Amino acid sequence: MVDETRLNEFVGKVLSDLGGAFSLPLVRIGERLGIYRILHEKGAMTSGELADAASIAERYAREWLSNQAASGYLDYEASTGKFALPPEQAMVLAVPDSPVYLQGAFEIAQVMLENQTKVEPAFRTGQGVSWGDQSQCLFCAVGRFFRPAYHNMLTQSWLPALDGVVEKLEKGARVADVGCGHGFSTIIMAKAFPNSMFVGYDFHPASVEQARVHAEQDGVAANTSFEVALSKEFPGNDLDLVTFFDCLHDMGDPLGAAQHVRQSLKPDGTWMIVEPMAGDRLEDNLNPVGRLSYAASTMICVPTSLAQPGGAALGAQAGFHRLSSTIKAAGFGQVRKATETPFNMILEAR
Ligand SMILES: C[S@@+](CC[C@H](N)C(=O)[O-])C[C@H]1O[C@@H](n2cnc3c(N)ncnc32)[C@H](O)[C@@H]1O
Structure with a gap:
């Protein structure tokens, strides 16, 4: 017999795993196009500011930023529309000499x-x-x-x-x-x-x-x-x-x-x-x-x-x-x- 609570817990876990799997190409793009580095060096920015700084299209920047905020990789401030890479996330995603760079x-x-x-x-x-x-x-x-x-x-x-x-x-x-x-x-x-x-x-x-x-x-x-x-x-x-x-x-x-x-x-x-x-x-x-x-x-x-x-x-x-x-x-x-x-x-x- 299926236990509803355990089923819901497992679906939640797999959704989280799938979130990581779906986001894999976005993380690779973020690294290859220098987006994490720019966010780390320049601080919080809107999608337009990021697009200018990274020489990428604003529409792609906005969608990428939204996924990364939903992933917990970036912080989002609704009142300013700015996205920020917190220092802990930067150690994992943007600083190649950090011991936890992944x-x-x-x-x-x-x-x-x-x-x-x-x-x-x-x-x-x-x-x-x-x-x-x-x-x-x-x-x-x-x-x-x-x-x-x-x-x-x-x-x-x-x-x-x-x-x-x-x-x-x-x-x-x-x-x-x-x-x-x-x-x-x-x-x-x-x-x-x-x-x-x-x-x-x-x-x-x-x-x-x-x-x-x-x-x-x-x-x-x-x-x-x-x-x-x-x-x-x-x-x-x-x-x-x-x-x-x-x-x-x-x-x-x-x-x-x-x-x-x-x-x-x-x-x-x-x-x-x-x-x-x-x-x-x-x-x-x-x-x-x-x-x-x-x-x-x-x-x-x-x-x-x-x-x-x-x-x-x-x-x-x-x-x-x-x-x-x-x-x-x-x-x-x-x-x-x-x-x-x-x-x-x-x-x-x-
Ligand atoms: C997981 S990589 C690790 C590479 C490197 N030591 C590092 O830590 O970045 C395993 C390495 O072992 C080498 N290797 C595997 N079998 C080998 C063998 N029989 N003789 C010599 N090198 C071998 C591969 O070519 C590869 O470079």
Whole structure:
């Protein structure tokens, strides 16, 4: 028998979800046309004022503003007809260096929708969709999504949570950043530790190219280099630190990668593994962060891993127990959670 109250609650919840889904292209337009930035920089404005400032048509500006006000993303003052981006909303939508900047996540959502045509057939065949075959610039979106956390936390709290690593980096260490994508993590570390040498490795040639461009732009070309390599094949056997940022679970053979990391490190070297925050059991992950992670995992991470030899498909919610079992199976004696955020756990393996 249908419970009316529960039915109404659920319809309300789904309406709210649909509001987010319908508004996705509007958020993307707001970012791409610089509308959020203008509202942040210039303060409250009418649709006409916004249209002038952003060089867009007033009729579109008015409809967009109305949706954003109904979404709770903008404040609307009826007496003046002005719309304002409150400072808290600006941190999420308009300030790229803010720790809670989420425009990259909206961009990932758009790519996931386009990826449906590739992933849906894979549900029947069980095959993968390789990283390089994903729609549009998934690589740009993923890089932009993770960068704010690295910018605000990597050198401030994550590396200091590792045993003795900062001291080595200050003196001069050899570091491999594996699965580096567009290289933001590599570049942030290279800027903070100019005495150390950082090599970013990734198996996706276009990402490696882009990482080189970013390193030039950020002035760290002298102590960085970027090379195409599989996580099981990157060179070296005397590294002080190997880092894996949000990529171990994407790999087809995470155990093989872990074994390779072990032989690439000096005996006192450290492996830092950053993975999405997750509990060990499904029931621990039935929350907003788990919801996002399982969606991205279904559309991106699992297909990426299944497309590689091994096809382990750990998934983006593998959890500490599963990850540490894989790491220990590769011969690491100690694995611990060094620190965590609502989105990430930072593991140290020695
Ligand atoms: C989710 S992205 C993370 C990228 C980057 N570390 C970051 O945090 O922005 C995963 C990365 O792992 C790389 N990758 C996946 N499997 C790999 C493998 N077997 N060997 C090397 N790189 C791999 C992909 O090309 C991609 O750049």
